[in-house]
Amino acid sequence: MPERPASCPRCGYDLAGEVASWGRQAPARCPMELTCSECGHGFLCRDALNPKYQRLNGFWEHEPRGRRVRAFVRTLLWLAIPNLFWRRVRLHHEIRWRRLGVWAFGVPMVLILASICVQAIFIKFMAIGVVHWGFTLAPTPARYGYAGMHPAAWYALDKLLTVLAFFWPLLAYPVMLTVLDTSRRWAKLRMAHVIRATVYSTTVFSVFMMIEIGVVLWIAVSDLVEPTYLFSGVGVPLAMTHLIALYGLLNPIWYVYYPLSLVWLAWYWNRAMVANYRLHMGWPVWALLSVIAFLPVMMTSYGTWIVI
């Protein structure tokens, strides 16, 4: 007998009655595969009944404490290619909420702290005159006019739009999936699966933040250790600190990381909805949700930046 009550991996429908019926057959037998009578999901009985198959080797949620670092790195690598991630992490794999919580809050917290430290180091350098150019990790405000508005109000609006630009695409897919599911009982998908997918989807912004912090640290440290002058031979002293300014001007957050994140997010949710959840009309629904997720982004300041 399974340790936990048997249920459909996709919708959570209780399979106890189904399992009990196997024993009443003569001779008693259990099938290899089953189709859920509630949601129509077809799955292997061993995946729903045997706890051994509900654990995934190398996965962040399932590796023991001693192997957490390795599991973290491996899960991160899987996420680089959503096909790889969703081919491994399946609906029947047990969701461990504590580990999921650590991924959801721990990773961004560490990065925010790292970002604050890097910025603090920079401010310190600027104060002692080592770094002459200011640089901030925050996205550069878009070119808003000050048409009759108080500058502080514009600043607040800009920050709000920036936060929305990051959070709306992250939340649009899960929110819309939930609305569709609860309003029409259409997807018949356990909420837990949507939460898990949402948590791992935040990783894309965390990874780009890691890269950003790494680049800034590298520039800062190399300049501190030995100020590097490029093109000094042709009489143009260009210090590494100038590269920082150049890096700031190129604005990689908006022009590189952010568009890449959106592409990754669309791809990730496509694989989740089409290949993993195997939603009815998966592709058209995904396309519709993608429009909902990205249209507001294109209509905000970011869109005008791209056009200009």
Ligand SMILES: [Zn+2]
């Ligand atoms: Zn089901």
